[in-house]
Amino acid sequence: MVRxxxxxxxxxxxxxxxxxxxxxxxxxxEAIDRVGSISAAGRALGMSYRRCWLLVDEMNRCxxxxxxxxxxxxxxxxxxxxxxxxxxxxxxxxxxxxxxARSSERQVARLSALxxxxxxxxxx
Amino acid sequence: MVRxxxxxxxxxxxxxxxxxxxxxxxxxxEAIDRVGSISAAGRALGMSYRRCWLLVDEMNRCxxxxxxxxxxxxxxxxxxxxxxxxxxxxxxxxxxxxxxARSSERQVARLSALxxxxxxxxxx
Numbered sequence: 118m119v120r121x122x123x124x125x126x127x128x129x130x131x132x133x134x135x136x137x138x139x140x141x142x143x144x145x146x147e148a149i150d151r152v153g154s155i156s157a158a159g160r161a162l163g164m165s166y167r168r169c170w171l172l173v174d175e176m177n178r179c180x181x182x183x184x185x186x187x188x189x190x191x192x193x194x195x196x197x198x199x200x201x202x203x204x205x206x207x208x209x210x211x212x213x214x215x216x217x218a219r220s221s222e223r224q225v226a227r228l229s230a231l232x233x234x235x236x237x238x239x240x241x
Numbered sequence: 242m243v244r245x246x247x248x249x250x251x252x253x254x255x256x257x258x259x260x261x262x263x264x265x266x267x268x269x270x271e272a273i274d275r276v277g278s279i280s281a282a283g284r285a286l287g288m289s290y291r292r293c294w295l296l297v298d299e300m301n302r303c304x305x306x307x308x309x310x311x312x313x314x315x316x317x318x319x320x321x322x323x324x325x326x327x328x329x330x331x332x333x334x335x336x337x338x339x340x341x342a343r344s345s346e347r348q349v350a351r352l353s354a355l356x357x358x359x360x361x362x363x364x365x
Contacts, residue, residue: 123254123255123256123261124252124253124254124255124337125252125253125254125255126250126251126252126253126341127250127251127253128248128249128250128345129248129249129250129251130247130248130249130349130352130356131247131248131249132247132356132357132359132360133359133360135360137247137356137360138352174363174364175360177361178357178360178361178362178363179356179357179360179361180355180356180357181355181356181357202355205355206352206355209348209351209352209355210352212348213248213345213348213349213352216344216345216347216348217250217341217344217345219344220340220341220343220344221252221337221340221341223340224333224336224337224340225254225337227333228254228262228330228333228334228337231304231305231326231329231330231333232254232256232261232303232304232305233256233302233303233304233305235256235257236256236257236259236261236299236302236303237301237302237303238302239298239302240298
């Protein structure tokens with residue numbers, strides 16, 4: 118998720134009906150890269166192991182090669198790391214987000230000037 | 242919602258915690274402009290009158306002036322039309338979406354080359 122002042126931007130890459138990359142998956146890849154396992158990444162993000170595993174599996178099935186390699190050894194604490202393609206896709210996605218933020222600045226400034234500071238209260 | 246090949250982009254403008262503009266609200270403004278009432282716009286979009294009314298009210302409370310003016314006369318069939326500010330905000334939002342689509346093309350082409358045509362089936 119990208120924020121530019123009052124603008125919230127969500128960029129999602131699809132493969133068929135599956136989500137290949139998006140804000141949550143990119144955060145998960147970064148967490149796996151930082152902590153070295155899917156379960157520890159889940160704890161860091163406040164997500165269940167099952168949810169993280171499903172997101173990793175969905176990503177791995179959408180790209181030409183796996184984005185996350187899991188290391189040998191049983192149990193949910195075994196290690197995981199980004200593949201070279203995982204790193205490339207993550208960097209490309211973050212570059213896309215940065216480009217979107219940059220390119221929106223002019224229109225957002227124009228629209229921001231027309232927004233109230235705070236919304237009026239709802240009508241009863 | 243903007244599509245650029247496999248990319249789905251959602252741009253939302255917030256005012257405090259309220260949604261000032263987004264894909265659904267922009268579509269609703271266009272429908273009101275086309276058909277001239279909130280209830281007919283709802284029918285055209287397959288949305289309830291109540292849902293449309295809430296979206297219009299939320300927009301109207303977020304910007305310096307109302308985006309939709311409702312005309313005198315009772316009942317849900319009374320007319321509605323875009324205010325000058327409504328037209329300006331709608332055009333600014335569509336211009337923002339067009340700019341986002343344009344600026345994403347290069348990164349999307351790069352990432353698309355790494356995507357499969359179709360995802361692999363889920364693992365059991």
